[in-house]
Amino acid sequence: MKYCADCGAAVELRIPPGDSLPRHVCPQCATIHYQNPKLVIGCVGEWQGRVLLCRRAIEPRLGRWTLPAGFMENGESTTQAALRETLEEACARIEIDDLFALVNVPYINQVHLFYRGRLLDTDFAAGAESLETALFGEDDIPWNDLAFRSVARCLEAYFADRRAGQFSFHEDDLAPAEGY
Amino acid sequence: MKYCADCGAAVELRIPPGDSLPRHVCPQCATIHYQNPKLVIGCVGEWQGRVLLCRRAIEPRLGRWTLPAGFMENGESTTQAALRETLEEACARIEIDDLFALVNVPYINQVHLFYRGRLLDTDFAAGAESLETALFGEDDIPWNDLAFRSVARCLEAYFADRRAGQFSFHEDDLAPAEGY
Numbered sequence: 001m002k003y004c005a006d007c008g009a010a011v012e013l014r015i016p017p018g019d020s021l022p023r024h025v026c027p028q029c030a031t032i033h034y035q036n037p038k039l040v041i042g043c044v045g046e047w048q049g050r051v052l053l054c055r056r057a058i059e060p061r062l063g064r065w066t067l068p069a070g071f072m073e074n075g076e077s078t079t080q081a082a083l084r085e086t087l088e089e090a091c092a093r094i095e096i097d098d099l100f101a102l103v104n105v106p107y108i109n110q111v112h113l114f115y116r117g118r119l120l121d122t123d124f125a126a127g128a129e130s131l132e133t134a135l136f137g138e139d140d141i142p143w144n145d146l147a148f149r150s151v152a153r154c155l156e157a158y159f160a161d162r163r164a165g166q167f168s169f170h171e172d173d174l175a176p177a178e179g180y
Numbered sequence: 181m182k183y184c185a186d187c188g189a190a191v192e193l194r195i196p197p198g199d200s201l202p203r204h205v206c207p208q209c210a211t212i213h214y215q216n217p218k219l220v221i222g223c224v225g226e227w228q229g230r231v232l233l234c235r236r237a238i239e240p241r242l243g244r245w246t247l248p249a250g251f252m253e254n255g256e257s258t259t260q261a262a263l264r265e266t267l268e269e270a271c272a273r274i275e276i277d278d279l280f281a282l283v284n285v286p287y288i289n290q291v292h293l294f295y296r297g298r299l300l301d302t303d304f305a306a307g308a309e310s311l312e313t314a315l316f317g318e319d320d321i322p323w324n325d326l327a328f329r330s331v332a333r334c335l336e337a338y339f340a341d342r343r344a345g346q347f348s349f350h351e352d353d354l355a356p357a358e359g360y
Contacts, residue, residue: 001185005213008183008190018308020268021253033185036218037252039291072217073201077284077353078291088200099351102279104257111219111258128198169349171279173257 006031037109041081042069042151044158045094047119050135051158053142054089057131061147067114067154068092082115090133092124101157103150104173112150116158116167138162149174186211217289221261222249222331224338225274227299230315231338233322234269237311241327247294247334248272262295270313272304281337283330284353292330296338296347318342329354 001024004011009028016023016032024033044067045052053065068089072081079096086092094117103112124133136142138159146152150172157170181204184191189208196203196212204213224247225232233245248269252261259276266272274297283292306312316322318339326332330352337350 003183003185003188005181005183005185005191008188010188011185034251035254037254038216039219071214072291074215074217074289075286077286078282078351079284079353080286099282099349102258104259106255106257106260109254111252169279171258173259 001033001035004029004031005033035109037106037111039072039078039081040069040110040112040150041072041078041085041115042067042112042154043082043086043094043096043115043117044100044154045086045090045092045117045119047122047135050137050140051155052086052090052092052119052124053134053136054126054130055132055134056129056147057126058129063131064145064147065142066147067151069112069114069151078113079115082113082117086117087127089127089130090124091127092133093120094118095120098167099169100167101154101170101172103153103171105150106173107176112154114150114154149177181213181215184209184211185213215289217286217291219252219258219261220249220290220292220330221252221258221265221295222247222292223262223266223274223276223295223297224280224334225266225270225272225297225299227302227315230317230320231335232266232270232272232299232304233314233316234306234310235312235314236309236327237306238309243311244325244327245322246327247331249292249294249331258293259295262293262297266297267307269307269310270304271307272313273300274298275300278347279349280347281334281350281352283333283351285330286353287356292328292334294330294334329357 004026007029011024068086097116184206187209191204248266277296281294
């Protein structure tokens, strides 16, 4: 951030009174521009023991497989975001179940939330941001071709819980590594 | 948002190609400025059956009681945010337990997360944003003098679970209403 989004003046990076962190502050209109982590929300959509994955048509990680997920929008709830992303990326209608996983990705200022869900039918298809969509059982998951580590952690926990016969909530923190 | 934070030109509100929602787009440098919900993170810190509340020294809701909570910062995890806010607002050291509640507040573009936690000692005190801090049992909670509805929902669920002898994860969506 170089310019004030409210008045267009060049901003300064300094610690406001009563604060402890440097912020982008406008010397002209005094607005403090806070920058905060973003929520990425997705869903593990299941149909008869298999889960729905999308192969990415966009960067980053074009061509790799992922769960339907994306940035939460203003004005929606976390479950609405999961429903919308699943519809947009996989043209799939789901019934949302419990929140399943929270994965912190602090080095890129993101928090990833994954719900469990059940596909209402198998009329899914690749959305604009997907090359293809498909259902995978645990043994078929393209583990070495997944787009993001948060998705891998979520799917590992999902199938482990499934084998154990009980789903519980999982929280995980990712450290920086090669790739995503 | 009126001006591009990257180049200072006046932004336009329009739907970018491939998108479905209006965004602030810079006609000069082509940057798309996305605006997304913010995470507010707090903790129900317990000490021998009572929970730690803070009376707010700042607006909004100055003078009302709340759980230690605040906006998550870039570069931290959700549990780090809960620890930091509890330290900043109540000068209290806690051990974080499971995530307890997620409350969607879509009409102000916020998602509130509350962890359960245990106070490590009773050397708490009002931080810069608090007028006072105190421990409350279920019967003493100032229910009519709480700052935010998300905090009320969280505390109601907390004490209900406590009575039932088992804590589980709670998710809730708030609709617009008078006040917070």
